Amino acid sequence: MNQQPLPGASNALTMGIISIIGAITCCGPFAIIFSIIGLSSANKAEELYQNHPENYSGYESVRTGRILSYVGMALAIIYLVFGILYFGVIAAFITSGNF
Numbered sequence: 001m002n003q004q005p006l007p008g009a010s011n012a013l014t015m016g017i018i019s020i021i022g023a024i025t026c027c028g029p030f031a032i033i034f035s036i037i038g039l040s041s042a043n044k045a046e047e048l049y050q051n052h053p054e055n056y057s058g059y060e061s062v063r064t065g066r067i068l069s070y071v072g073m074a075l076a077i078i079y080l081v082f083g084i085l086y087f088g089v090i091a092a093f094i095t096s097g098n099f
Helices: 009-025 028-051 059-096
Strands: none
Touching: 009 028, 009 059, 028 059
16 A cells, blocks of 8 residues: 655754744744644644554654643743843842842
């Protein structure tokens, strides 16, 4: 039987990679958007694969994309927490007048 590539697998993998790179380099908390898109694509692709596993290949990309999306989301949340703490400390110093 001729297997075709799993639709959405490459999208999940791409969004997982973008979420990690975005969280580390420039976007910080906005990388959560890419993580959510990656997780959504991975869920749709996995559901399609579970219904008809004999028709599709490339399930490894779905698992890898899901893991990368979770890592990107964790990094983005860590950056968000550090950002809130950073600006909270700055605001506390400004309001207390202890420069």
